[in-house]
Amino acid sequence: MSLESDLKKEGIEVIEPIDKLITNSIVQNVSRRIIETFPNYNFTRAEICDKLSQLNMYRAKMAEGMAEASYYYKNTSIYFNEHINTEDLEEFAIHECIHYLQEVKDSKNNLLKMGLCNYKNKKPAASGLNEAAVQYISSRIIGIEPDFEKYYNITLYTPSPSYYPLECSLLNEILYFTGSEVLFKSTLFSNDDFKNLVIKKSSEKIYNKLISSFDSLIKLEEHLIKQTNKISSLENGDSRITSFSNKFSKLKQKISNTYISTQNLIIKEFFENEFNQISNLEELENFRHKIYKFSDILGTVENYSFFDCFYVEMMNKLEHKCNILENGGIETAMAKKTHNYIFEFFKKLFKFSKSKTEGIN
Secondary structure (H helix, E strand, C coil), rough: CHHHHHHHCEEEEEEEEECCCHHHHHHHHHHHHHHHHCCCCCCCHHHHHHHHHHCEEEEEEECCCCCCEEEEHHCEEEEEEEEHHHCCCCCHHHHHHHHHHHEEECCCCCCCECCCCCEEECECCCCCHHHHHHHHHHHHHCCCCCEEEECCEEEECCEEECCCCHHHHHHHHHHHHCCHHHHHHHHHHHHCHHHHHEEEEECHHHHHHHHHHHHHEEEEHHHHHHHHHHHHHHCCCCCCHHHHHHHHHHHHHHHHHHHHHHHHHHHHHHHHHHHCCCHHHHHHHHHHHHHHHHHHHCCCCCCCCCHHHHHHHHHHHHHHHHHHCCCCHHHHHHHHHHCCCCHHHHHHHHHHHHHHHHHHH
């Protein structure tokens, strides 16, 4: 398949190369901003500039609603939507430049790895998770503040309110357990440290479920955009509008369901794993605080109750474990232990604070 055919398949139609003075400015500024954001990663500005200077940059017609910029590894090029103002190109370039810095190729120019994404038999694994990670880092470089947004009837907290907000929200929840430093290094240096840490804090089975969920979310959102474009192209009174609108609604619901089910998986697996590691009362108290604070970054939909129920369940388990630890690890001590009013207090406090928050919303 020719390069032109490949690009057409991606909805990209090249218009013209971007002026060399502009591309040089983009390369210089993106390099500087990466260095400033990650000063301890042994990057040098000359090294990054030298690498990024090999990029080609073009203006192109791109599918409505899809990415405003796209990196294509086969010809080391970034394509920008023709509608982007020249002064805004740099912001959109950051995400794509990171993709270029990530890539690992063999001697035949075959892509082997790109950040968190591996290519086996030319099929990507964890591409959705990698997109979220790159956008998470891009938002950090640009200086975007995390915020609450509402998409597909989900109220969520996301580090990237405008691009991949759902994926970045879920990734942020995973980072609640792993920390962000290991993600940054694995994304920028294309190693498996983040993957291995996620597996350690859950399991390989859960990691595979998570990467599948991230892939599904991106694919569903792409389908939704295509459906939106179809609807907008129809004239009033077209008999197909109802059919397309129904598909649109179903896709929105699928996106919402996928987000919530993925979040529930993160909550259950990561917290249960940490609970099982508790060996003393200090760790127990830290865990109690951690699960309570998770509600600050929780995504919610109408009638969402999973986290509340899980929280109460874990408080009961913590009370049990607290009694055992206080009695020297003797399981039978529970029969003689009086009711723990401290845990009851925290359970009631949590439910009260959640109801107050929901009342405000």
